[in-house]
Amino acid sequence: MVLADLGRSIRNAIGKLGQATVINEDVLNTMLNEICGALLHADVNIRLVKQLKDNIRKSIDFEEMAGGTNKRRLIQRGVITELMKLVEPGNKPYQPQKGKPNVFMFVGLQGSGKTTTCTKLAYHYQKKGWKTCLICADTFRAGAFDQLKQNATKARIAFYGSYTEIDPVIIAQKGVEKFKKEGFEIIIVDTSGRHKQEASLFEEMIQVSNAVNPDSTVFVMDASIGQACEAQARAFSESVDVASVIITKLDSHAKGGGALSAVAATGSPVIFIGTGEHIDDFEPFKAQPFIQKLLGMGDIEGLVEKVTEMGLDDNEELIKRLKHGLFTLRDMYEQFQNIMKMGPFSQIMSMIPGFGPEFMTKGNEQESVSRLKKLMTIMDSMSDGELDHPKANELFSKESTRLARVARGSGTSVTEVKELLSQYKKFADVVKKMGSMKGVFNGKDMNPKNVNPMQMQKLNQQMAKMMDPRVLQQMGGMGGLQNMMRQLQNAGMGGMGGLSGMGGGRFK
Numbered sequence: 001m002v003l004a005d006l007g008r009s010i011r012n013a014i015g016k017l018g019q020a021t022v023i024n025e026d027v028l029n030t031m032l033n034e035i036c037g038a039l040l041h042a043d044v045n046i047r048l049v050k051q052l053k054d055n056i057r058k059s060i061d062f063e064e065m066a067g068g069t070n071k072r073r074l075i076q077r078g079v080i081t082e083l084m085k086l087v088e089p090g091n092k093p094y095q096p097q098k099g100k101p102n103v104f105m106f107v108g109l110q111g112s113g114k115t116t117t118c119t120k121l122a123y124h125y126q127k128k129g130w131k132t133c134l135i136c137a138d139t140f141r142a143g144a145f146d147q148l149k150q151n152a153t154k155a156r157i158a159f160y161g162s163y164t165e166i167d168p169v170i171i172a173q174k175g176v177e178k179f180k181k182e183g184f185e186i187i188i189v190d191t192s193g194r195h196k197q198e199a200s201l202f203e204e205m206i207q208v209s210n211a212v213n214p215d216s217t218v219f220v221m222d223a224s225i226g227q228a229c230e231a232q233a234r235a236f237s238e239s240v241d242v243a244s245v246i247i248t249k250l251d252s253h254a255k256g257g258g259a260l261s262a263v264a265a266t267g268s269p270v271i272f273i274g275t276g277e278h279i280d281d282f283e284p285f286k287a288q289p290f291i292q293k294l295l296g297m298g299d300i301e302g303l304v305e306k307v308t309e310m311g312l313d314d315n316e317e318l319i320k321r322l323k324h325g326l327f328t329l330r331d332m333y334e335q336f337q338n339i340m341k342m343g344p345f346s347q348i349m350s351m352i353p354g355f356g357p358e359f360m361t362k363g364n365e366q367e368s369v370s371r372l373k374k375l376m377t378i379m380d381s382m383s384d385g386e387l388d389h390p391k392a393n394e395l396f397s398k399e400s401t402r403l404a405r406v407a408r409g410s411g412t413s414v415t416e417v418k419e420l421l422s423q424y425k426k427f428a429d430v431v432k433k434m435g436s437m438k439g440v441f442n443g444k445d446m447n448p449k450n451v452n453p454m455q456m457q458k459l460n461q462q463m464a465k466m467m468d469p470r471v472l473q474q475m476g477g478m479g480g481l482q483n484m485m486r487q488l489q490n491a492g493m494g495g496m497g498g499l500s501g502m503g504g505g506r507f508k
């Protein structure tokens, strides 16, 4: 994804602040120019880029900053705040309410991904226990009903449509009435694609809207059309009351910036992003975590939520041991299992501090998973004594016949077993470091609602600090979290550093 390049460029520009001996106007200007160049390159609207630059400049007053103030941090914070503003217009999205019908109407250009995204949204709510259904009010495109029907059937979602009725207004009205009567909570109306110039289709959209009176009109925007997004977004929000936006195809070669900045034209918040054709390629969008992920700062909150969703947080025992600095091969094995269970690898990866947005897309997912499986096969050939040993590395180096036995048993080589052990050591070191971090592994309840945001922020900051190039230098030979992450990443194992804490999951 090209957004990954944007993230990398901004990170590099900010990183240079750390290398400069003195931070003055010149250094700030150079950094701002680099950031703005990167944003423009990613298709972000030039007016917005200029505004961002002015705002950052205004927020930084060298004269006012006391000698001892950490200018670098202040500038970083300024950049992050402005980037967040860029993708967050400040309006709150519609929050559906349980026990009552919540009608969503989808609008957008033909081919932007409405039908696909309807199903994704329905599936998202269904997984969370809402009574969910889909209505096909697209009579314009041949085969539209079949497409929705197929999607809905696959995901076991109730649906409504007609092969004979040609008036979309009637279908939408009937469908919504029927599902309301049946007590459905999330009612999603899919409409036909429109081009900004097609006045008749716009008229039809307004009629459907008047007929079903949606609680929320969702504008689906295809990121791959780049700068053109803005004009489209404006045209739609001028004729219907766009309550929220879903950006699709952020996995494609789309530069992304066009879509992200077009959101400003609607004044409506982005609620989800689509990152692929599959029903699972769908992520809730929140400005702060998005920017943090873009800059490789991770999304601890998202991780905690994911873990809770998967029910992987039931791991008291591990937490207790981590607090005592104990992390065995078996613990690592269990972490790997958790990773596998959590599904879309790439989504998880991009939430882990230290991993850039490279992981917002699937990339080498297949390869990473098969790597993990291989490592697990090696561990399958180990004895209980080895798996549970507090210092497995020492055990193996003292009695090298163990290496040969495990290699033989798992159909691998001694070198591969050694590699596994060295990965384990690095992994364990990071996990122990996290374990000793104040406030990471205590607390009893990790429901994200109960997670103390201050604590979360602190953890994020600690992570960011660990990745700060200057701090890394100070840590000298130790290499720090980032190096370690990179190594894991190279090994195709990525992310266990973060997942370890997470699988155990007491981020409170």
Ligand code: GDP
Residues within 6 Å of the ligand: 108, 109, 110, 111, 112, 113, 114, 115, 116, 117, 193, 248, 249, 250, 251, 252, 273, 274, 275, 276, 277, 281
């Ligand atoms: P509609 O005309 O607005 O209903 O668009 P569709 O839902 O039929 O989607 C058009 C095409 O875009 C289909 O081939 C979808 O599989 C594809 N598509 C939708 N969302 C995404 C996405 O997030 N990523 C990618 N790569 N393709 C998508």
Ligand code: MG
Residues within 6 Å of the ligand: 114, 115, 116, 138, 144, 190, 191, 192, 193
């Ligand atoms: Mg469609």
